[in-house]
Amino acid sequence: MTNADQELRRTSLYETHKAAGAKMVPFAGYEMPVQYTGVIDEHNAVREAAGLFDVSHMGEFEARGKEAGAFIHKMVTNNVRRLDVGGVLYAAMCREAGGIVDDLTVYRLEEERYMAVVNAANIEKDWEWMASHHAEDCAFENVSEETGLLALQGPRAEPVLAKLIPGGGDLEAIPYYGARYKDVAGCEVLVSRTGYTGEDGFELYCKSADAPALWDALISEGGSEGLKPCGLGARDTLRTEMKYALYGNDIDESTHPLEAGLGWVVRYKAGDFIGREKLLALKAEGIKRKLVGFEMVDRGIPRHGAPILIEGEEAGEVTSGTMSPSLGKAIGIGYVPAANADVGAALEIDIRGKARRAQIVKTPFYRKS
Amino acid sequence: MELPSGLKYSREHEWVRVEGNIAVIGITDFAQSELGDVVYVELPEGGTEVEANNTFGVVESVKAVSDLFAPVSGVVVEANTTLEDQPELVNSEPYEDGWMIRVEMKDESELSDLLEADSYRAYVEEESG
The missing domain is CATH 3.30.70.1400 (Aminomethyltransferase beta-barrel domains)
Known part of the structure; x- marks a missing residue:
């Protein structure tokens, strides 16, 4: 065992994942499940029924x-x-x-x-x-260790969760981007209608010691609704189909929110926030490059780091890419010059030294039919 | 882990079925299971020369890209183009319809560097600890 392995941290669900036969991989310093039955199977469960993810590492x-x-x-x-x-x-x-x-x-x-x-x-x-x-007048505390977090995502998420709350929990009263405390399977849970998949669903904050019992209750009640345990592999394909940014891939300290397509969460008028002056200046100058979504025209899967070519010249870089299980197409996200960022524009992606045709498309890639 | 006897196995997890001077090549059940859902396969065209222990193509799962290594040297006489549209055959039938290339061998003595099913199994068990 190497030092890197020894330093990996585990969530309170580690033993649950191992017992369920998950394949564990290092992610963000944690040993996390990448898949249980298979990435595509889990991806489809979330799109069609429901999936349960351990995201306690957050x-x-x-x-x-x-x-x-x-x-x-x-x-x-x-x-x-x-x-x-x-x-x-x-x-x-x-x-x-x-x-x-x-x-x-x-x-x-x-x-x-x-x-x-x-x-x-x-x-x-x-x-x-x-x-x-x-x-001064504010206590600030890191509660990551004692907090467990499960993501219950998919069109059947609400009926599954309702079964575990006395009286059903009046979940329909929780709006998108709203959160309420509920008693779920005997545990105090902050039920938040949010997620990272493009589906309806919840993120469930609990005490980390309660996470295994909550997980087991959801899995046993959810089976009849098609609920499956899901790993980070499916989480990534689901978020990529929605063009949700992944920190470290699509955004980082060298990118700013305006070029990353996050201008909608920048509220200049609301007062001061750190970075406001600079973002106002960048906006006034005009955005030089944009994060766009593209589909491959030629064969090949674009991967993080692959060069994006425009008329043969390197013009940007792929930040995320995958074979989309829902669309059956290879899709990618990357930065291109603002002048070449229109839907329909032709790109080429350098995959293993060979330029392959791609085209900028509307995002999210996946839309519910 | 399914390991048909009668095939030869490489330490890079390819298998070889010898048919006269032709080597039919694919990846093992262990390799496909480690990869997970195969979504893309890139193979050389007929006529391409391949060299033992060098890459001849790429297999990609949802998450990972892996090189394919030629177990023997020779000339590709046929690539399994069915895998372009049905890469999942590599998962479901690694030794049958999931085959990848047929190579006309240049030096059949290279086959003696490959492992029999039993020794390959022992190799995999040791490698995966």
Whole structure:
């Protein structure tokens, strides 16, 4: 066993995954299930019925106190002030120079209590960045270790979850990007109608010690609805079909939200946030490159890092790509010059030294029929 | 793990079925199971020369790209073009309809570097710990 293996962390569901025959791989410093039965099978379960993912590796920070809302508002590009209790929003967190520190969701759990949910690979970096800005009149705590997180996704997610809540939980009253505390299978769970798949569904925050019991209850109640345990492989194909950005692939500190297609979560008028001046300047200058989605015309699967060619010249790079299980086509995401970013524009992708034709298409790639 | 006897196996997880001076080549049941759902196969055209232990193509699962290594040297006489539209045959029938190329061997003595089913099984069990 190498040192790298020894340093890998495990979620409270590790033994559950092993017992279910999951294939485990290193991801963001954690040993996580990449698949159970097969990526395509799990992908289709989420599109057609329901899938259950362990995403407990993600990080959760809580801010409490009078200044908690103002603190989080200053850190992220979206308008935290408009959040009501039980509301959720998606945002980017930027450096002063506009580079993306992370993308995250923000929850207003109580009047003066907020939660930021960050990518596993960025927990330490985000913590340092946020803690270095945090206000006097606000407690700020990293609760990642004690927090478990399951994603229950797919058109049958709601009926599956309802079975585990006394009286059904009135789930239809939870709007998209809304969250409520519920008693699920005897555990206190923050039920959030959010996700990373393009399907209806929930993200379920619980105590990490409760996660295995919650997982088992969902799997045993969900089987008759077609629920399957899913790994990170399917999570990636599902999010790629929606062109949802993956931090470290499509966005990072060298990219800013405007070129990454995240301008819709940048609210300049709502007041000050870190990076606002720079993003306003970038907007005024005009965006130089854009993150676009494309389909392959020739055979081949575009992968992260493959050069994008325009008229034979290298013009950008593929940031994500896969064979899309729902479309049966090879699809990719990458940055191209803004002048060449229109839907229908022809590109070539250099795959193993051979230029292969591709075409920019509308995204999301996948739309529910 | 299915390992038909009568085939030869390489340490890169390809199999060879010898038919006269022709080597039929594919990847083993172990290899397809490690890869997961195969979604793309890129093979050389007929007439291409391949050399033992060098790459002759690529097999891709949803997540990963893997090189294919030629177990023997020779000239490709036929590639399994069915795999262009049905790459999943590599998963479902690795030793039958999931075959990849037929090679006219240049040096049949190279076959003696390959493993029999039993020794390949022992090799895989040792490698996967």
